[in-house]
Amino acid sequence: KQEVTQIPAALSVPEGENLVLNCSFTDSAIYNLQWFRQDPGKGLTSLLLIQSSQREQTSGRLNASLDKSSGRSTLYIAASQPGDSATYLCAVRRYGGSQGNLIFGKGTKLSVKP
């Protein structure tokens, strides 16, 4: 059974710091991995999607990496800002599963202090 874990559950950093959020999954047979951002009481915003054949994806100050063999992904945020404060979720689409088989981690709640 695929399980997705995000550590730490919460993180507080000063503005300007570079930071890394971690995501691990137990079954390396995945189609893709997606990182989302969720603001309090809101829906999820897709940040980056990495296909299983890719090693990393970049969007602005965000860089996501994928190491399928070790079952890990990281989301790197450069020069953090207070507006980056949110909960960050990762999710994997399990290979061989149906189209709906997206397994989510429980998220890392990030707080960036001015």
Added chain:
Amino acid sequence: DVKVTQSSRYLVKRTGEKVFLECVQDMDHENMFWYRQDPGLGLRLIYFSYDVKMKEKGDIPEGYSVSREKKERFSLILESASTNQTSMYLCASSSLGLAGDNEQFFGPGTRLTVL
């Protein structure tokens, strides 16, 4: 930009009522999903649909049903609402993505309270 909209941001219903949650997407996506999100449990898939009139159960379908009569619209139905269905409900859509590139896009969510 993909846009997924949900009919209500906040909804308060009474136990036993029939509740309809509506979701509409404007990107001609084949797949649509309903999740619920609860503290400590994360997101859990209730149902999804990969085509008009087609549906598949997710992890927690009990107490729910769905309807997809048109490609752009996916409805979640609580036949007889109960207090344990108080939750945040999130709708999502994605393209068919047989190559694995089917990024999911989410709506703003509906916070349902059942009294």
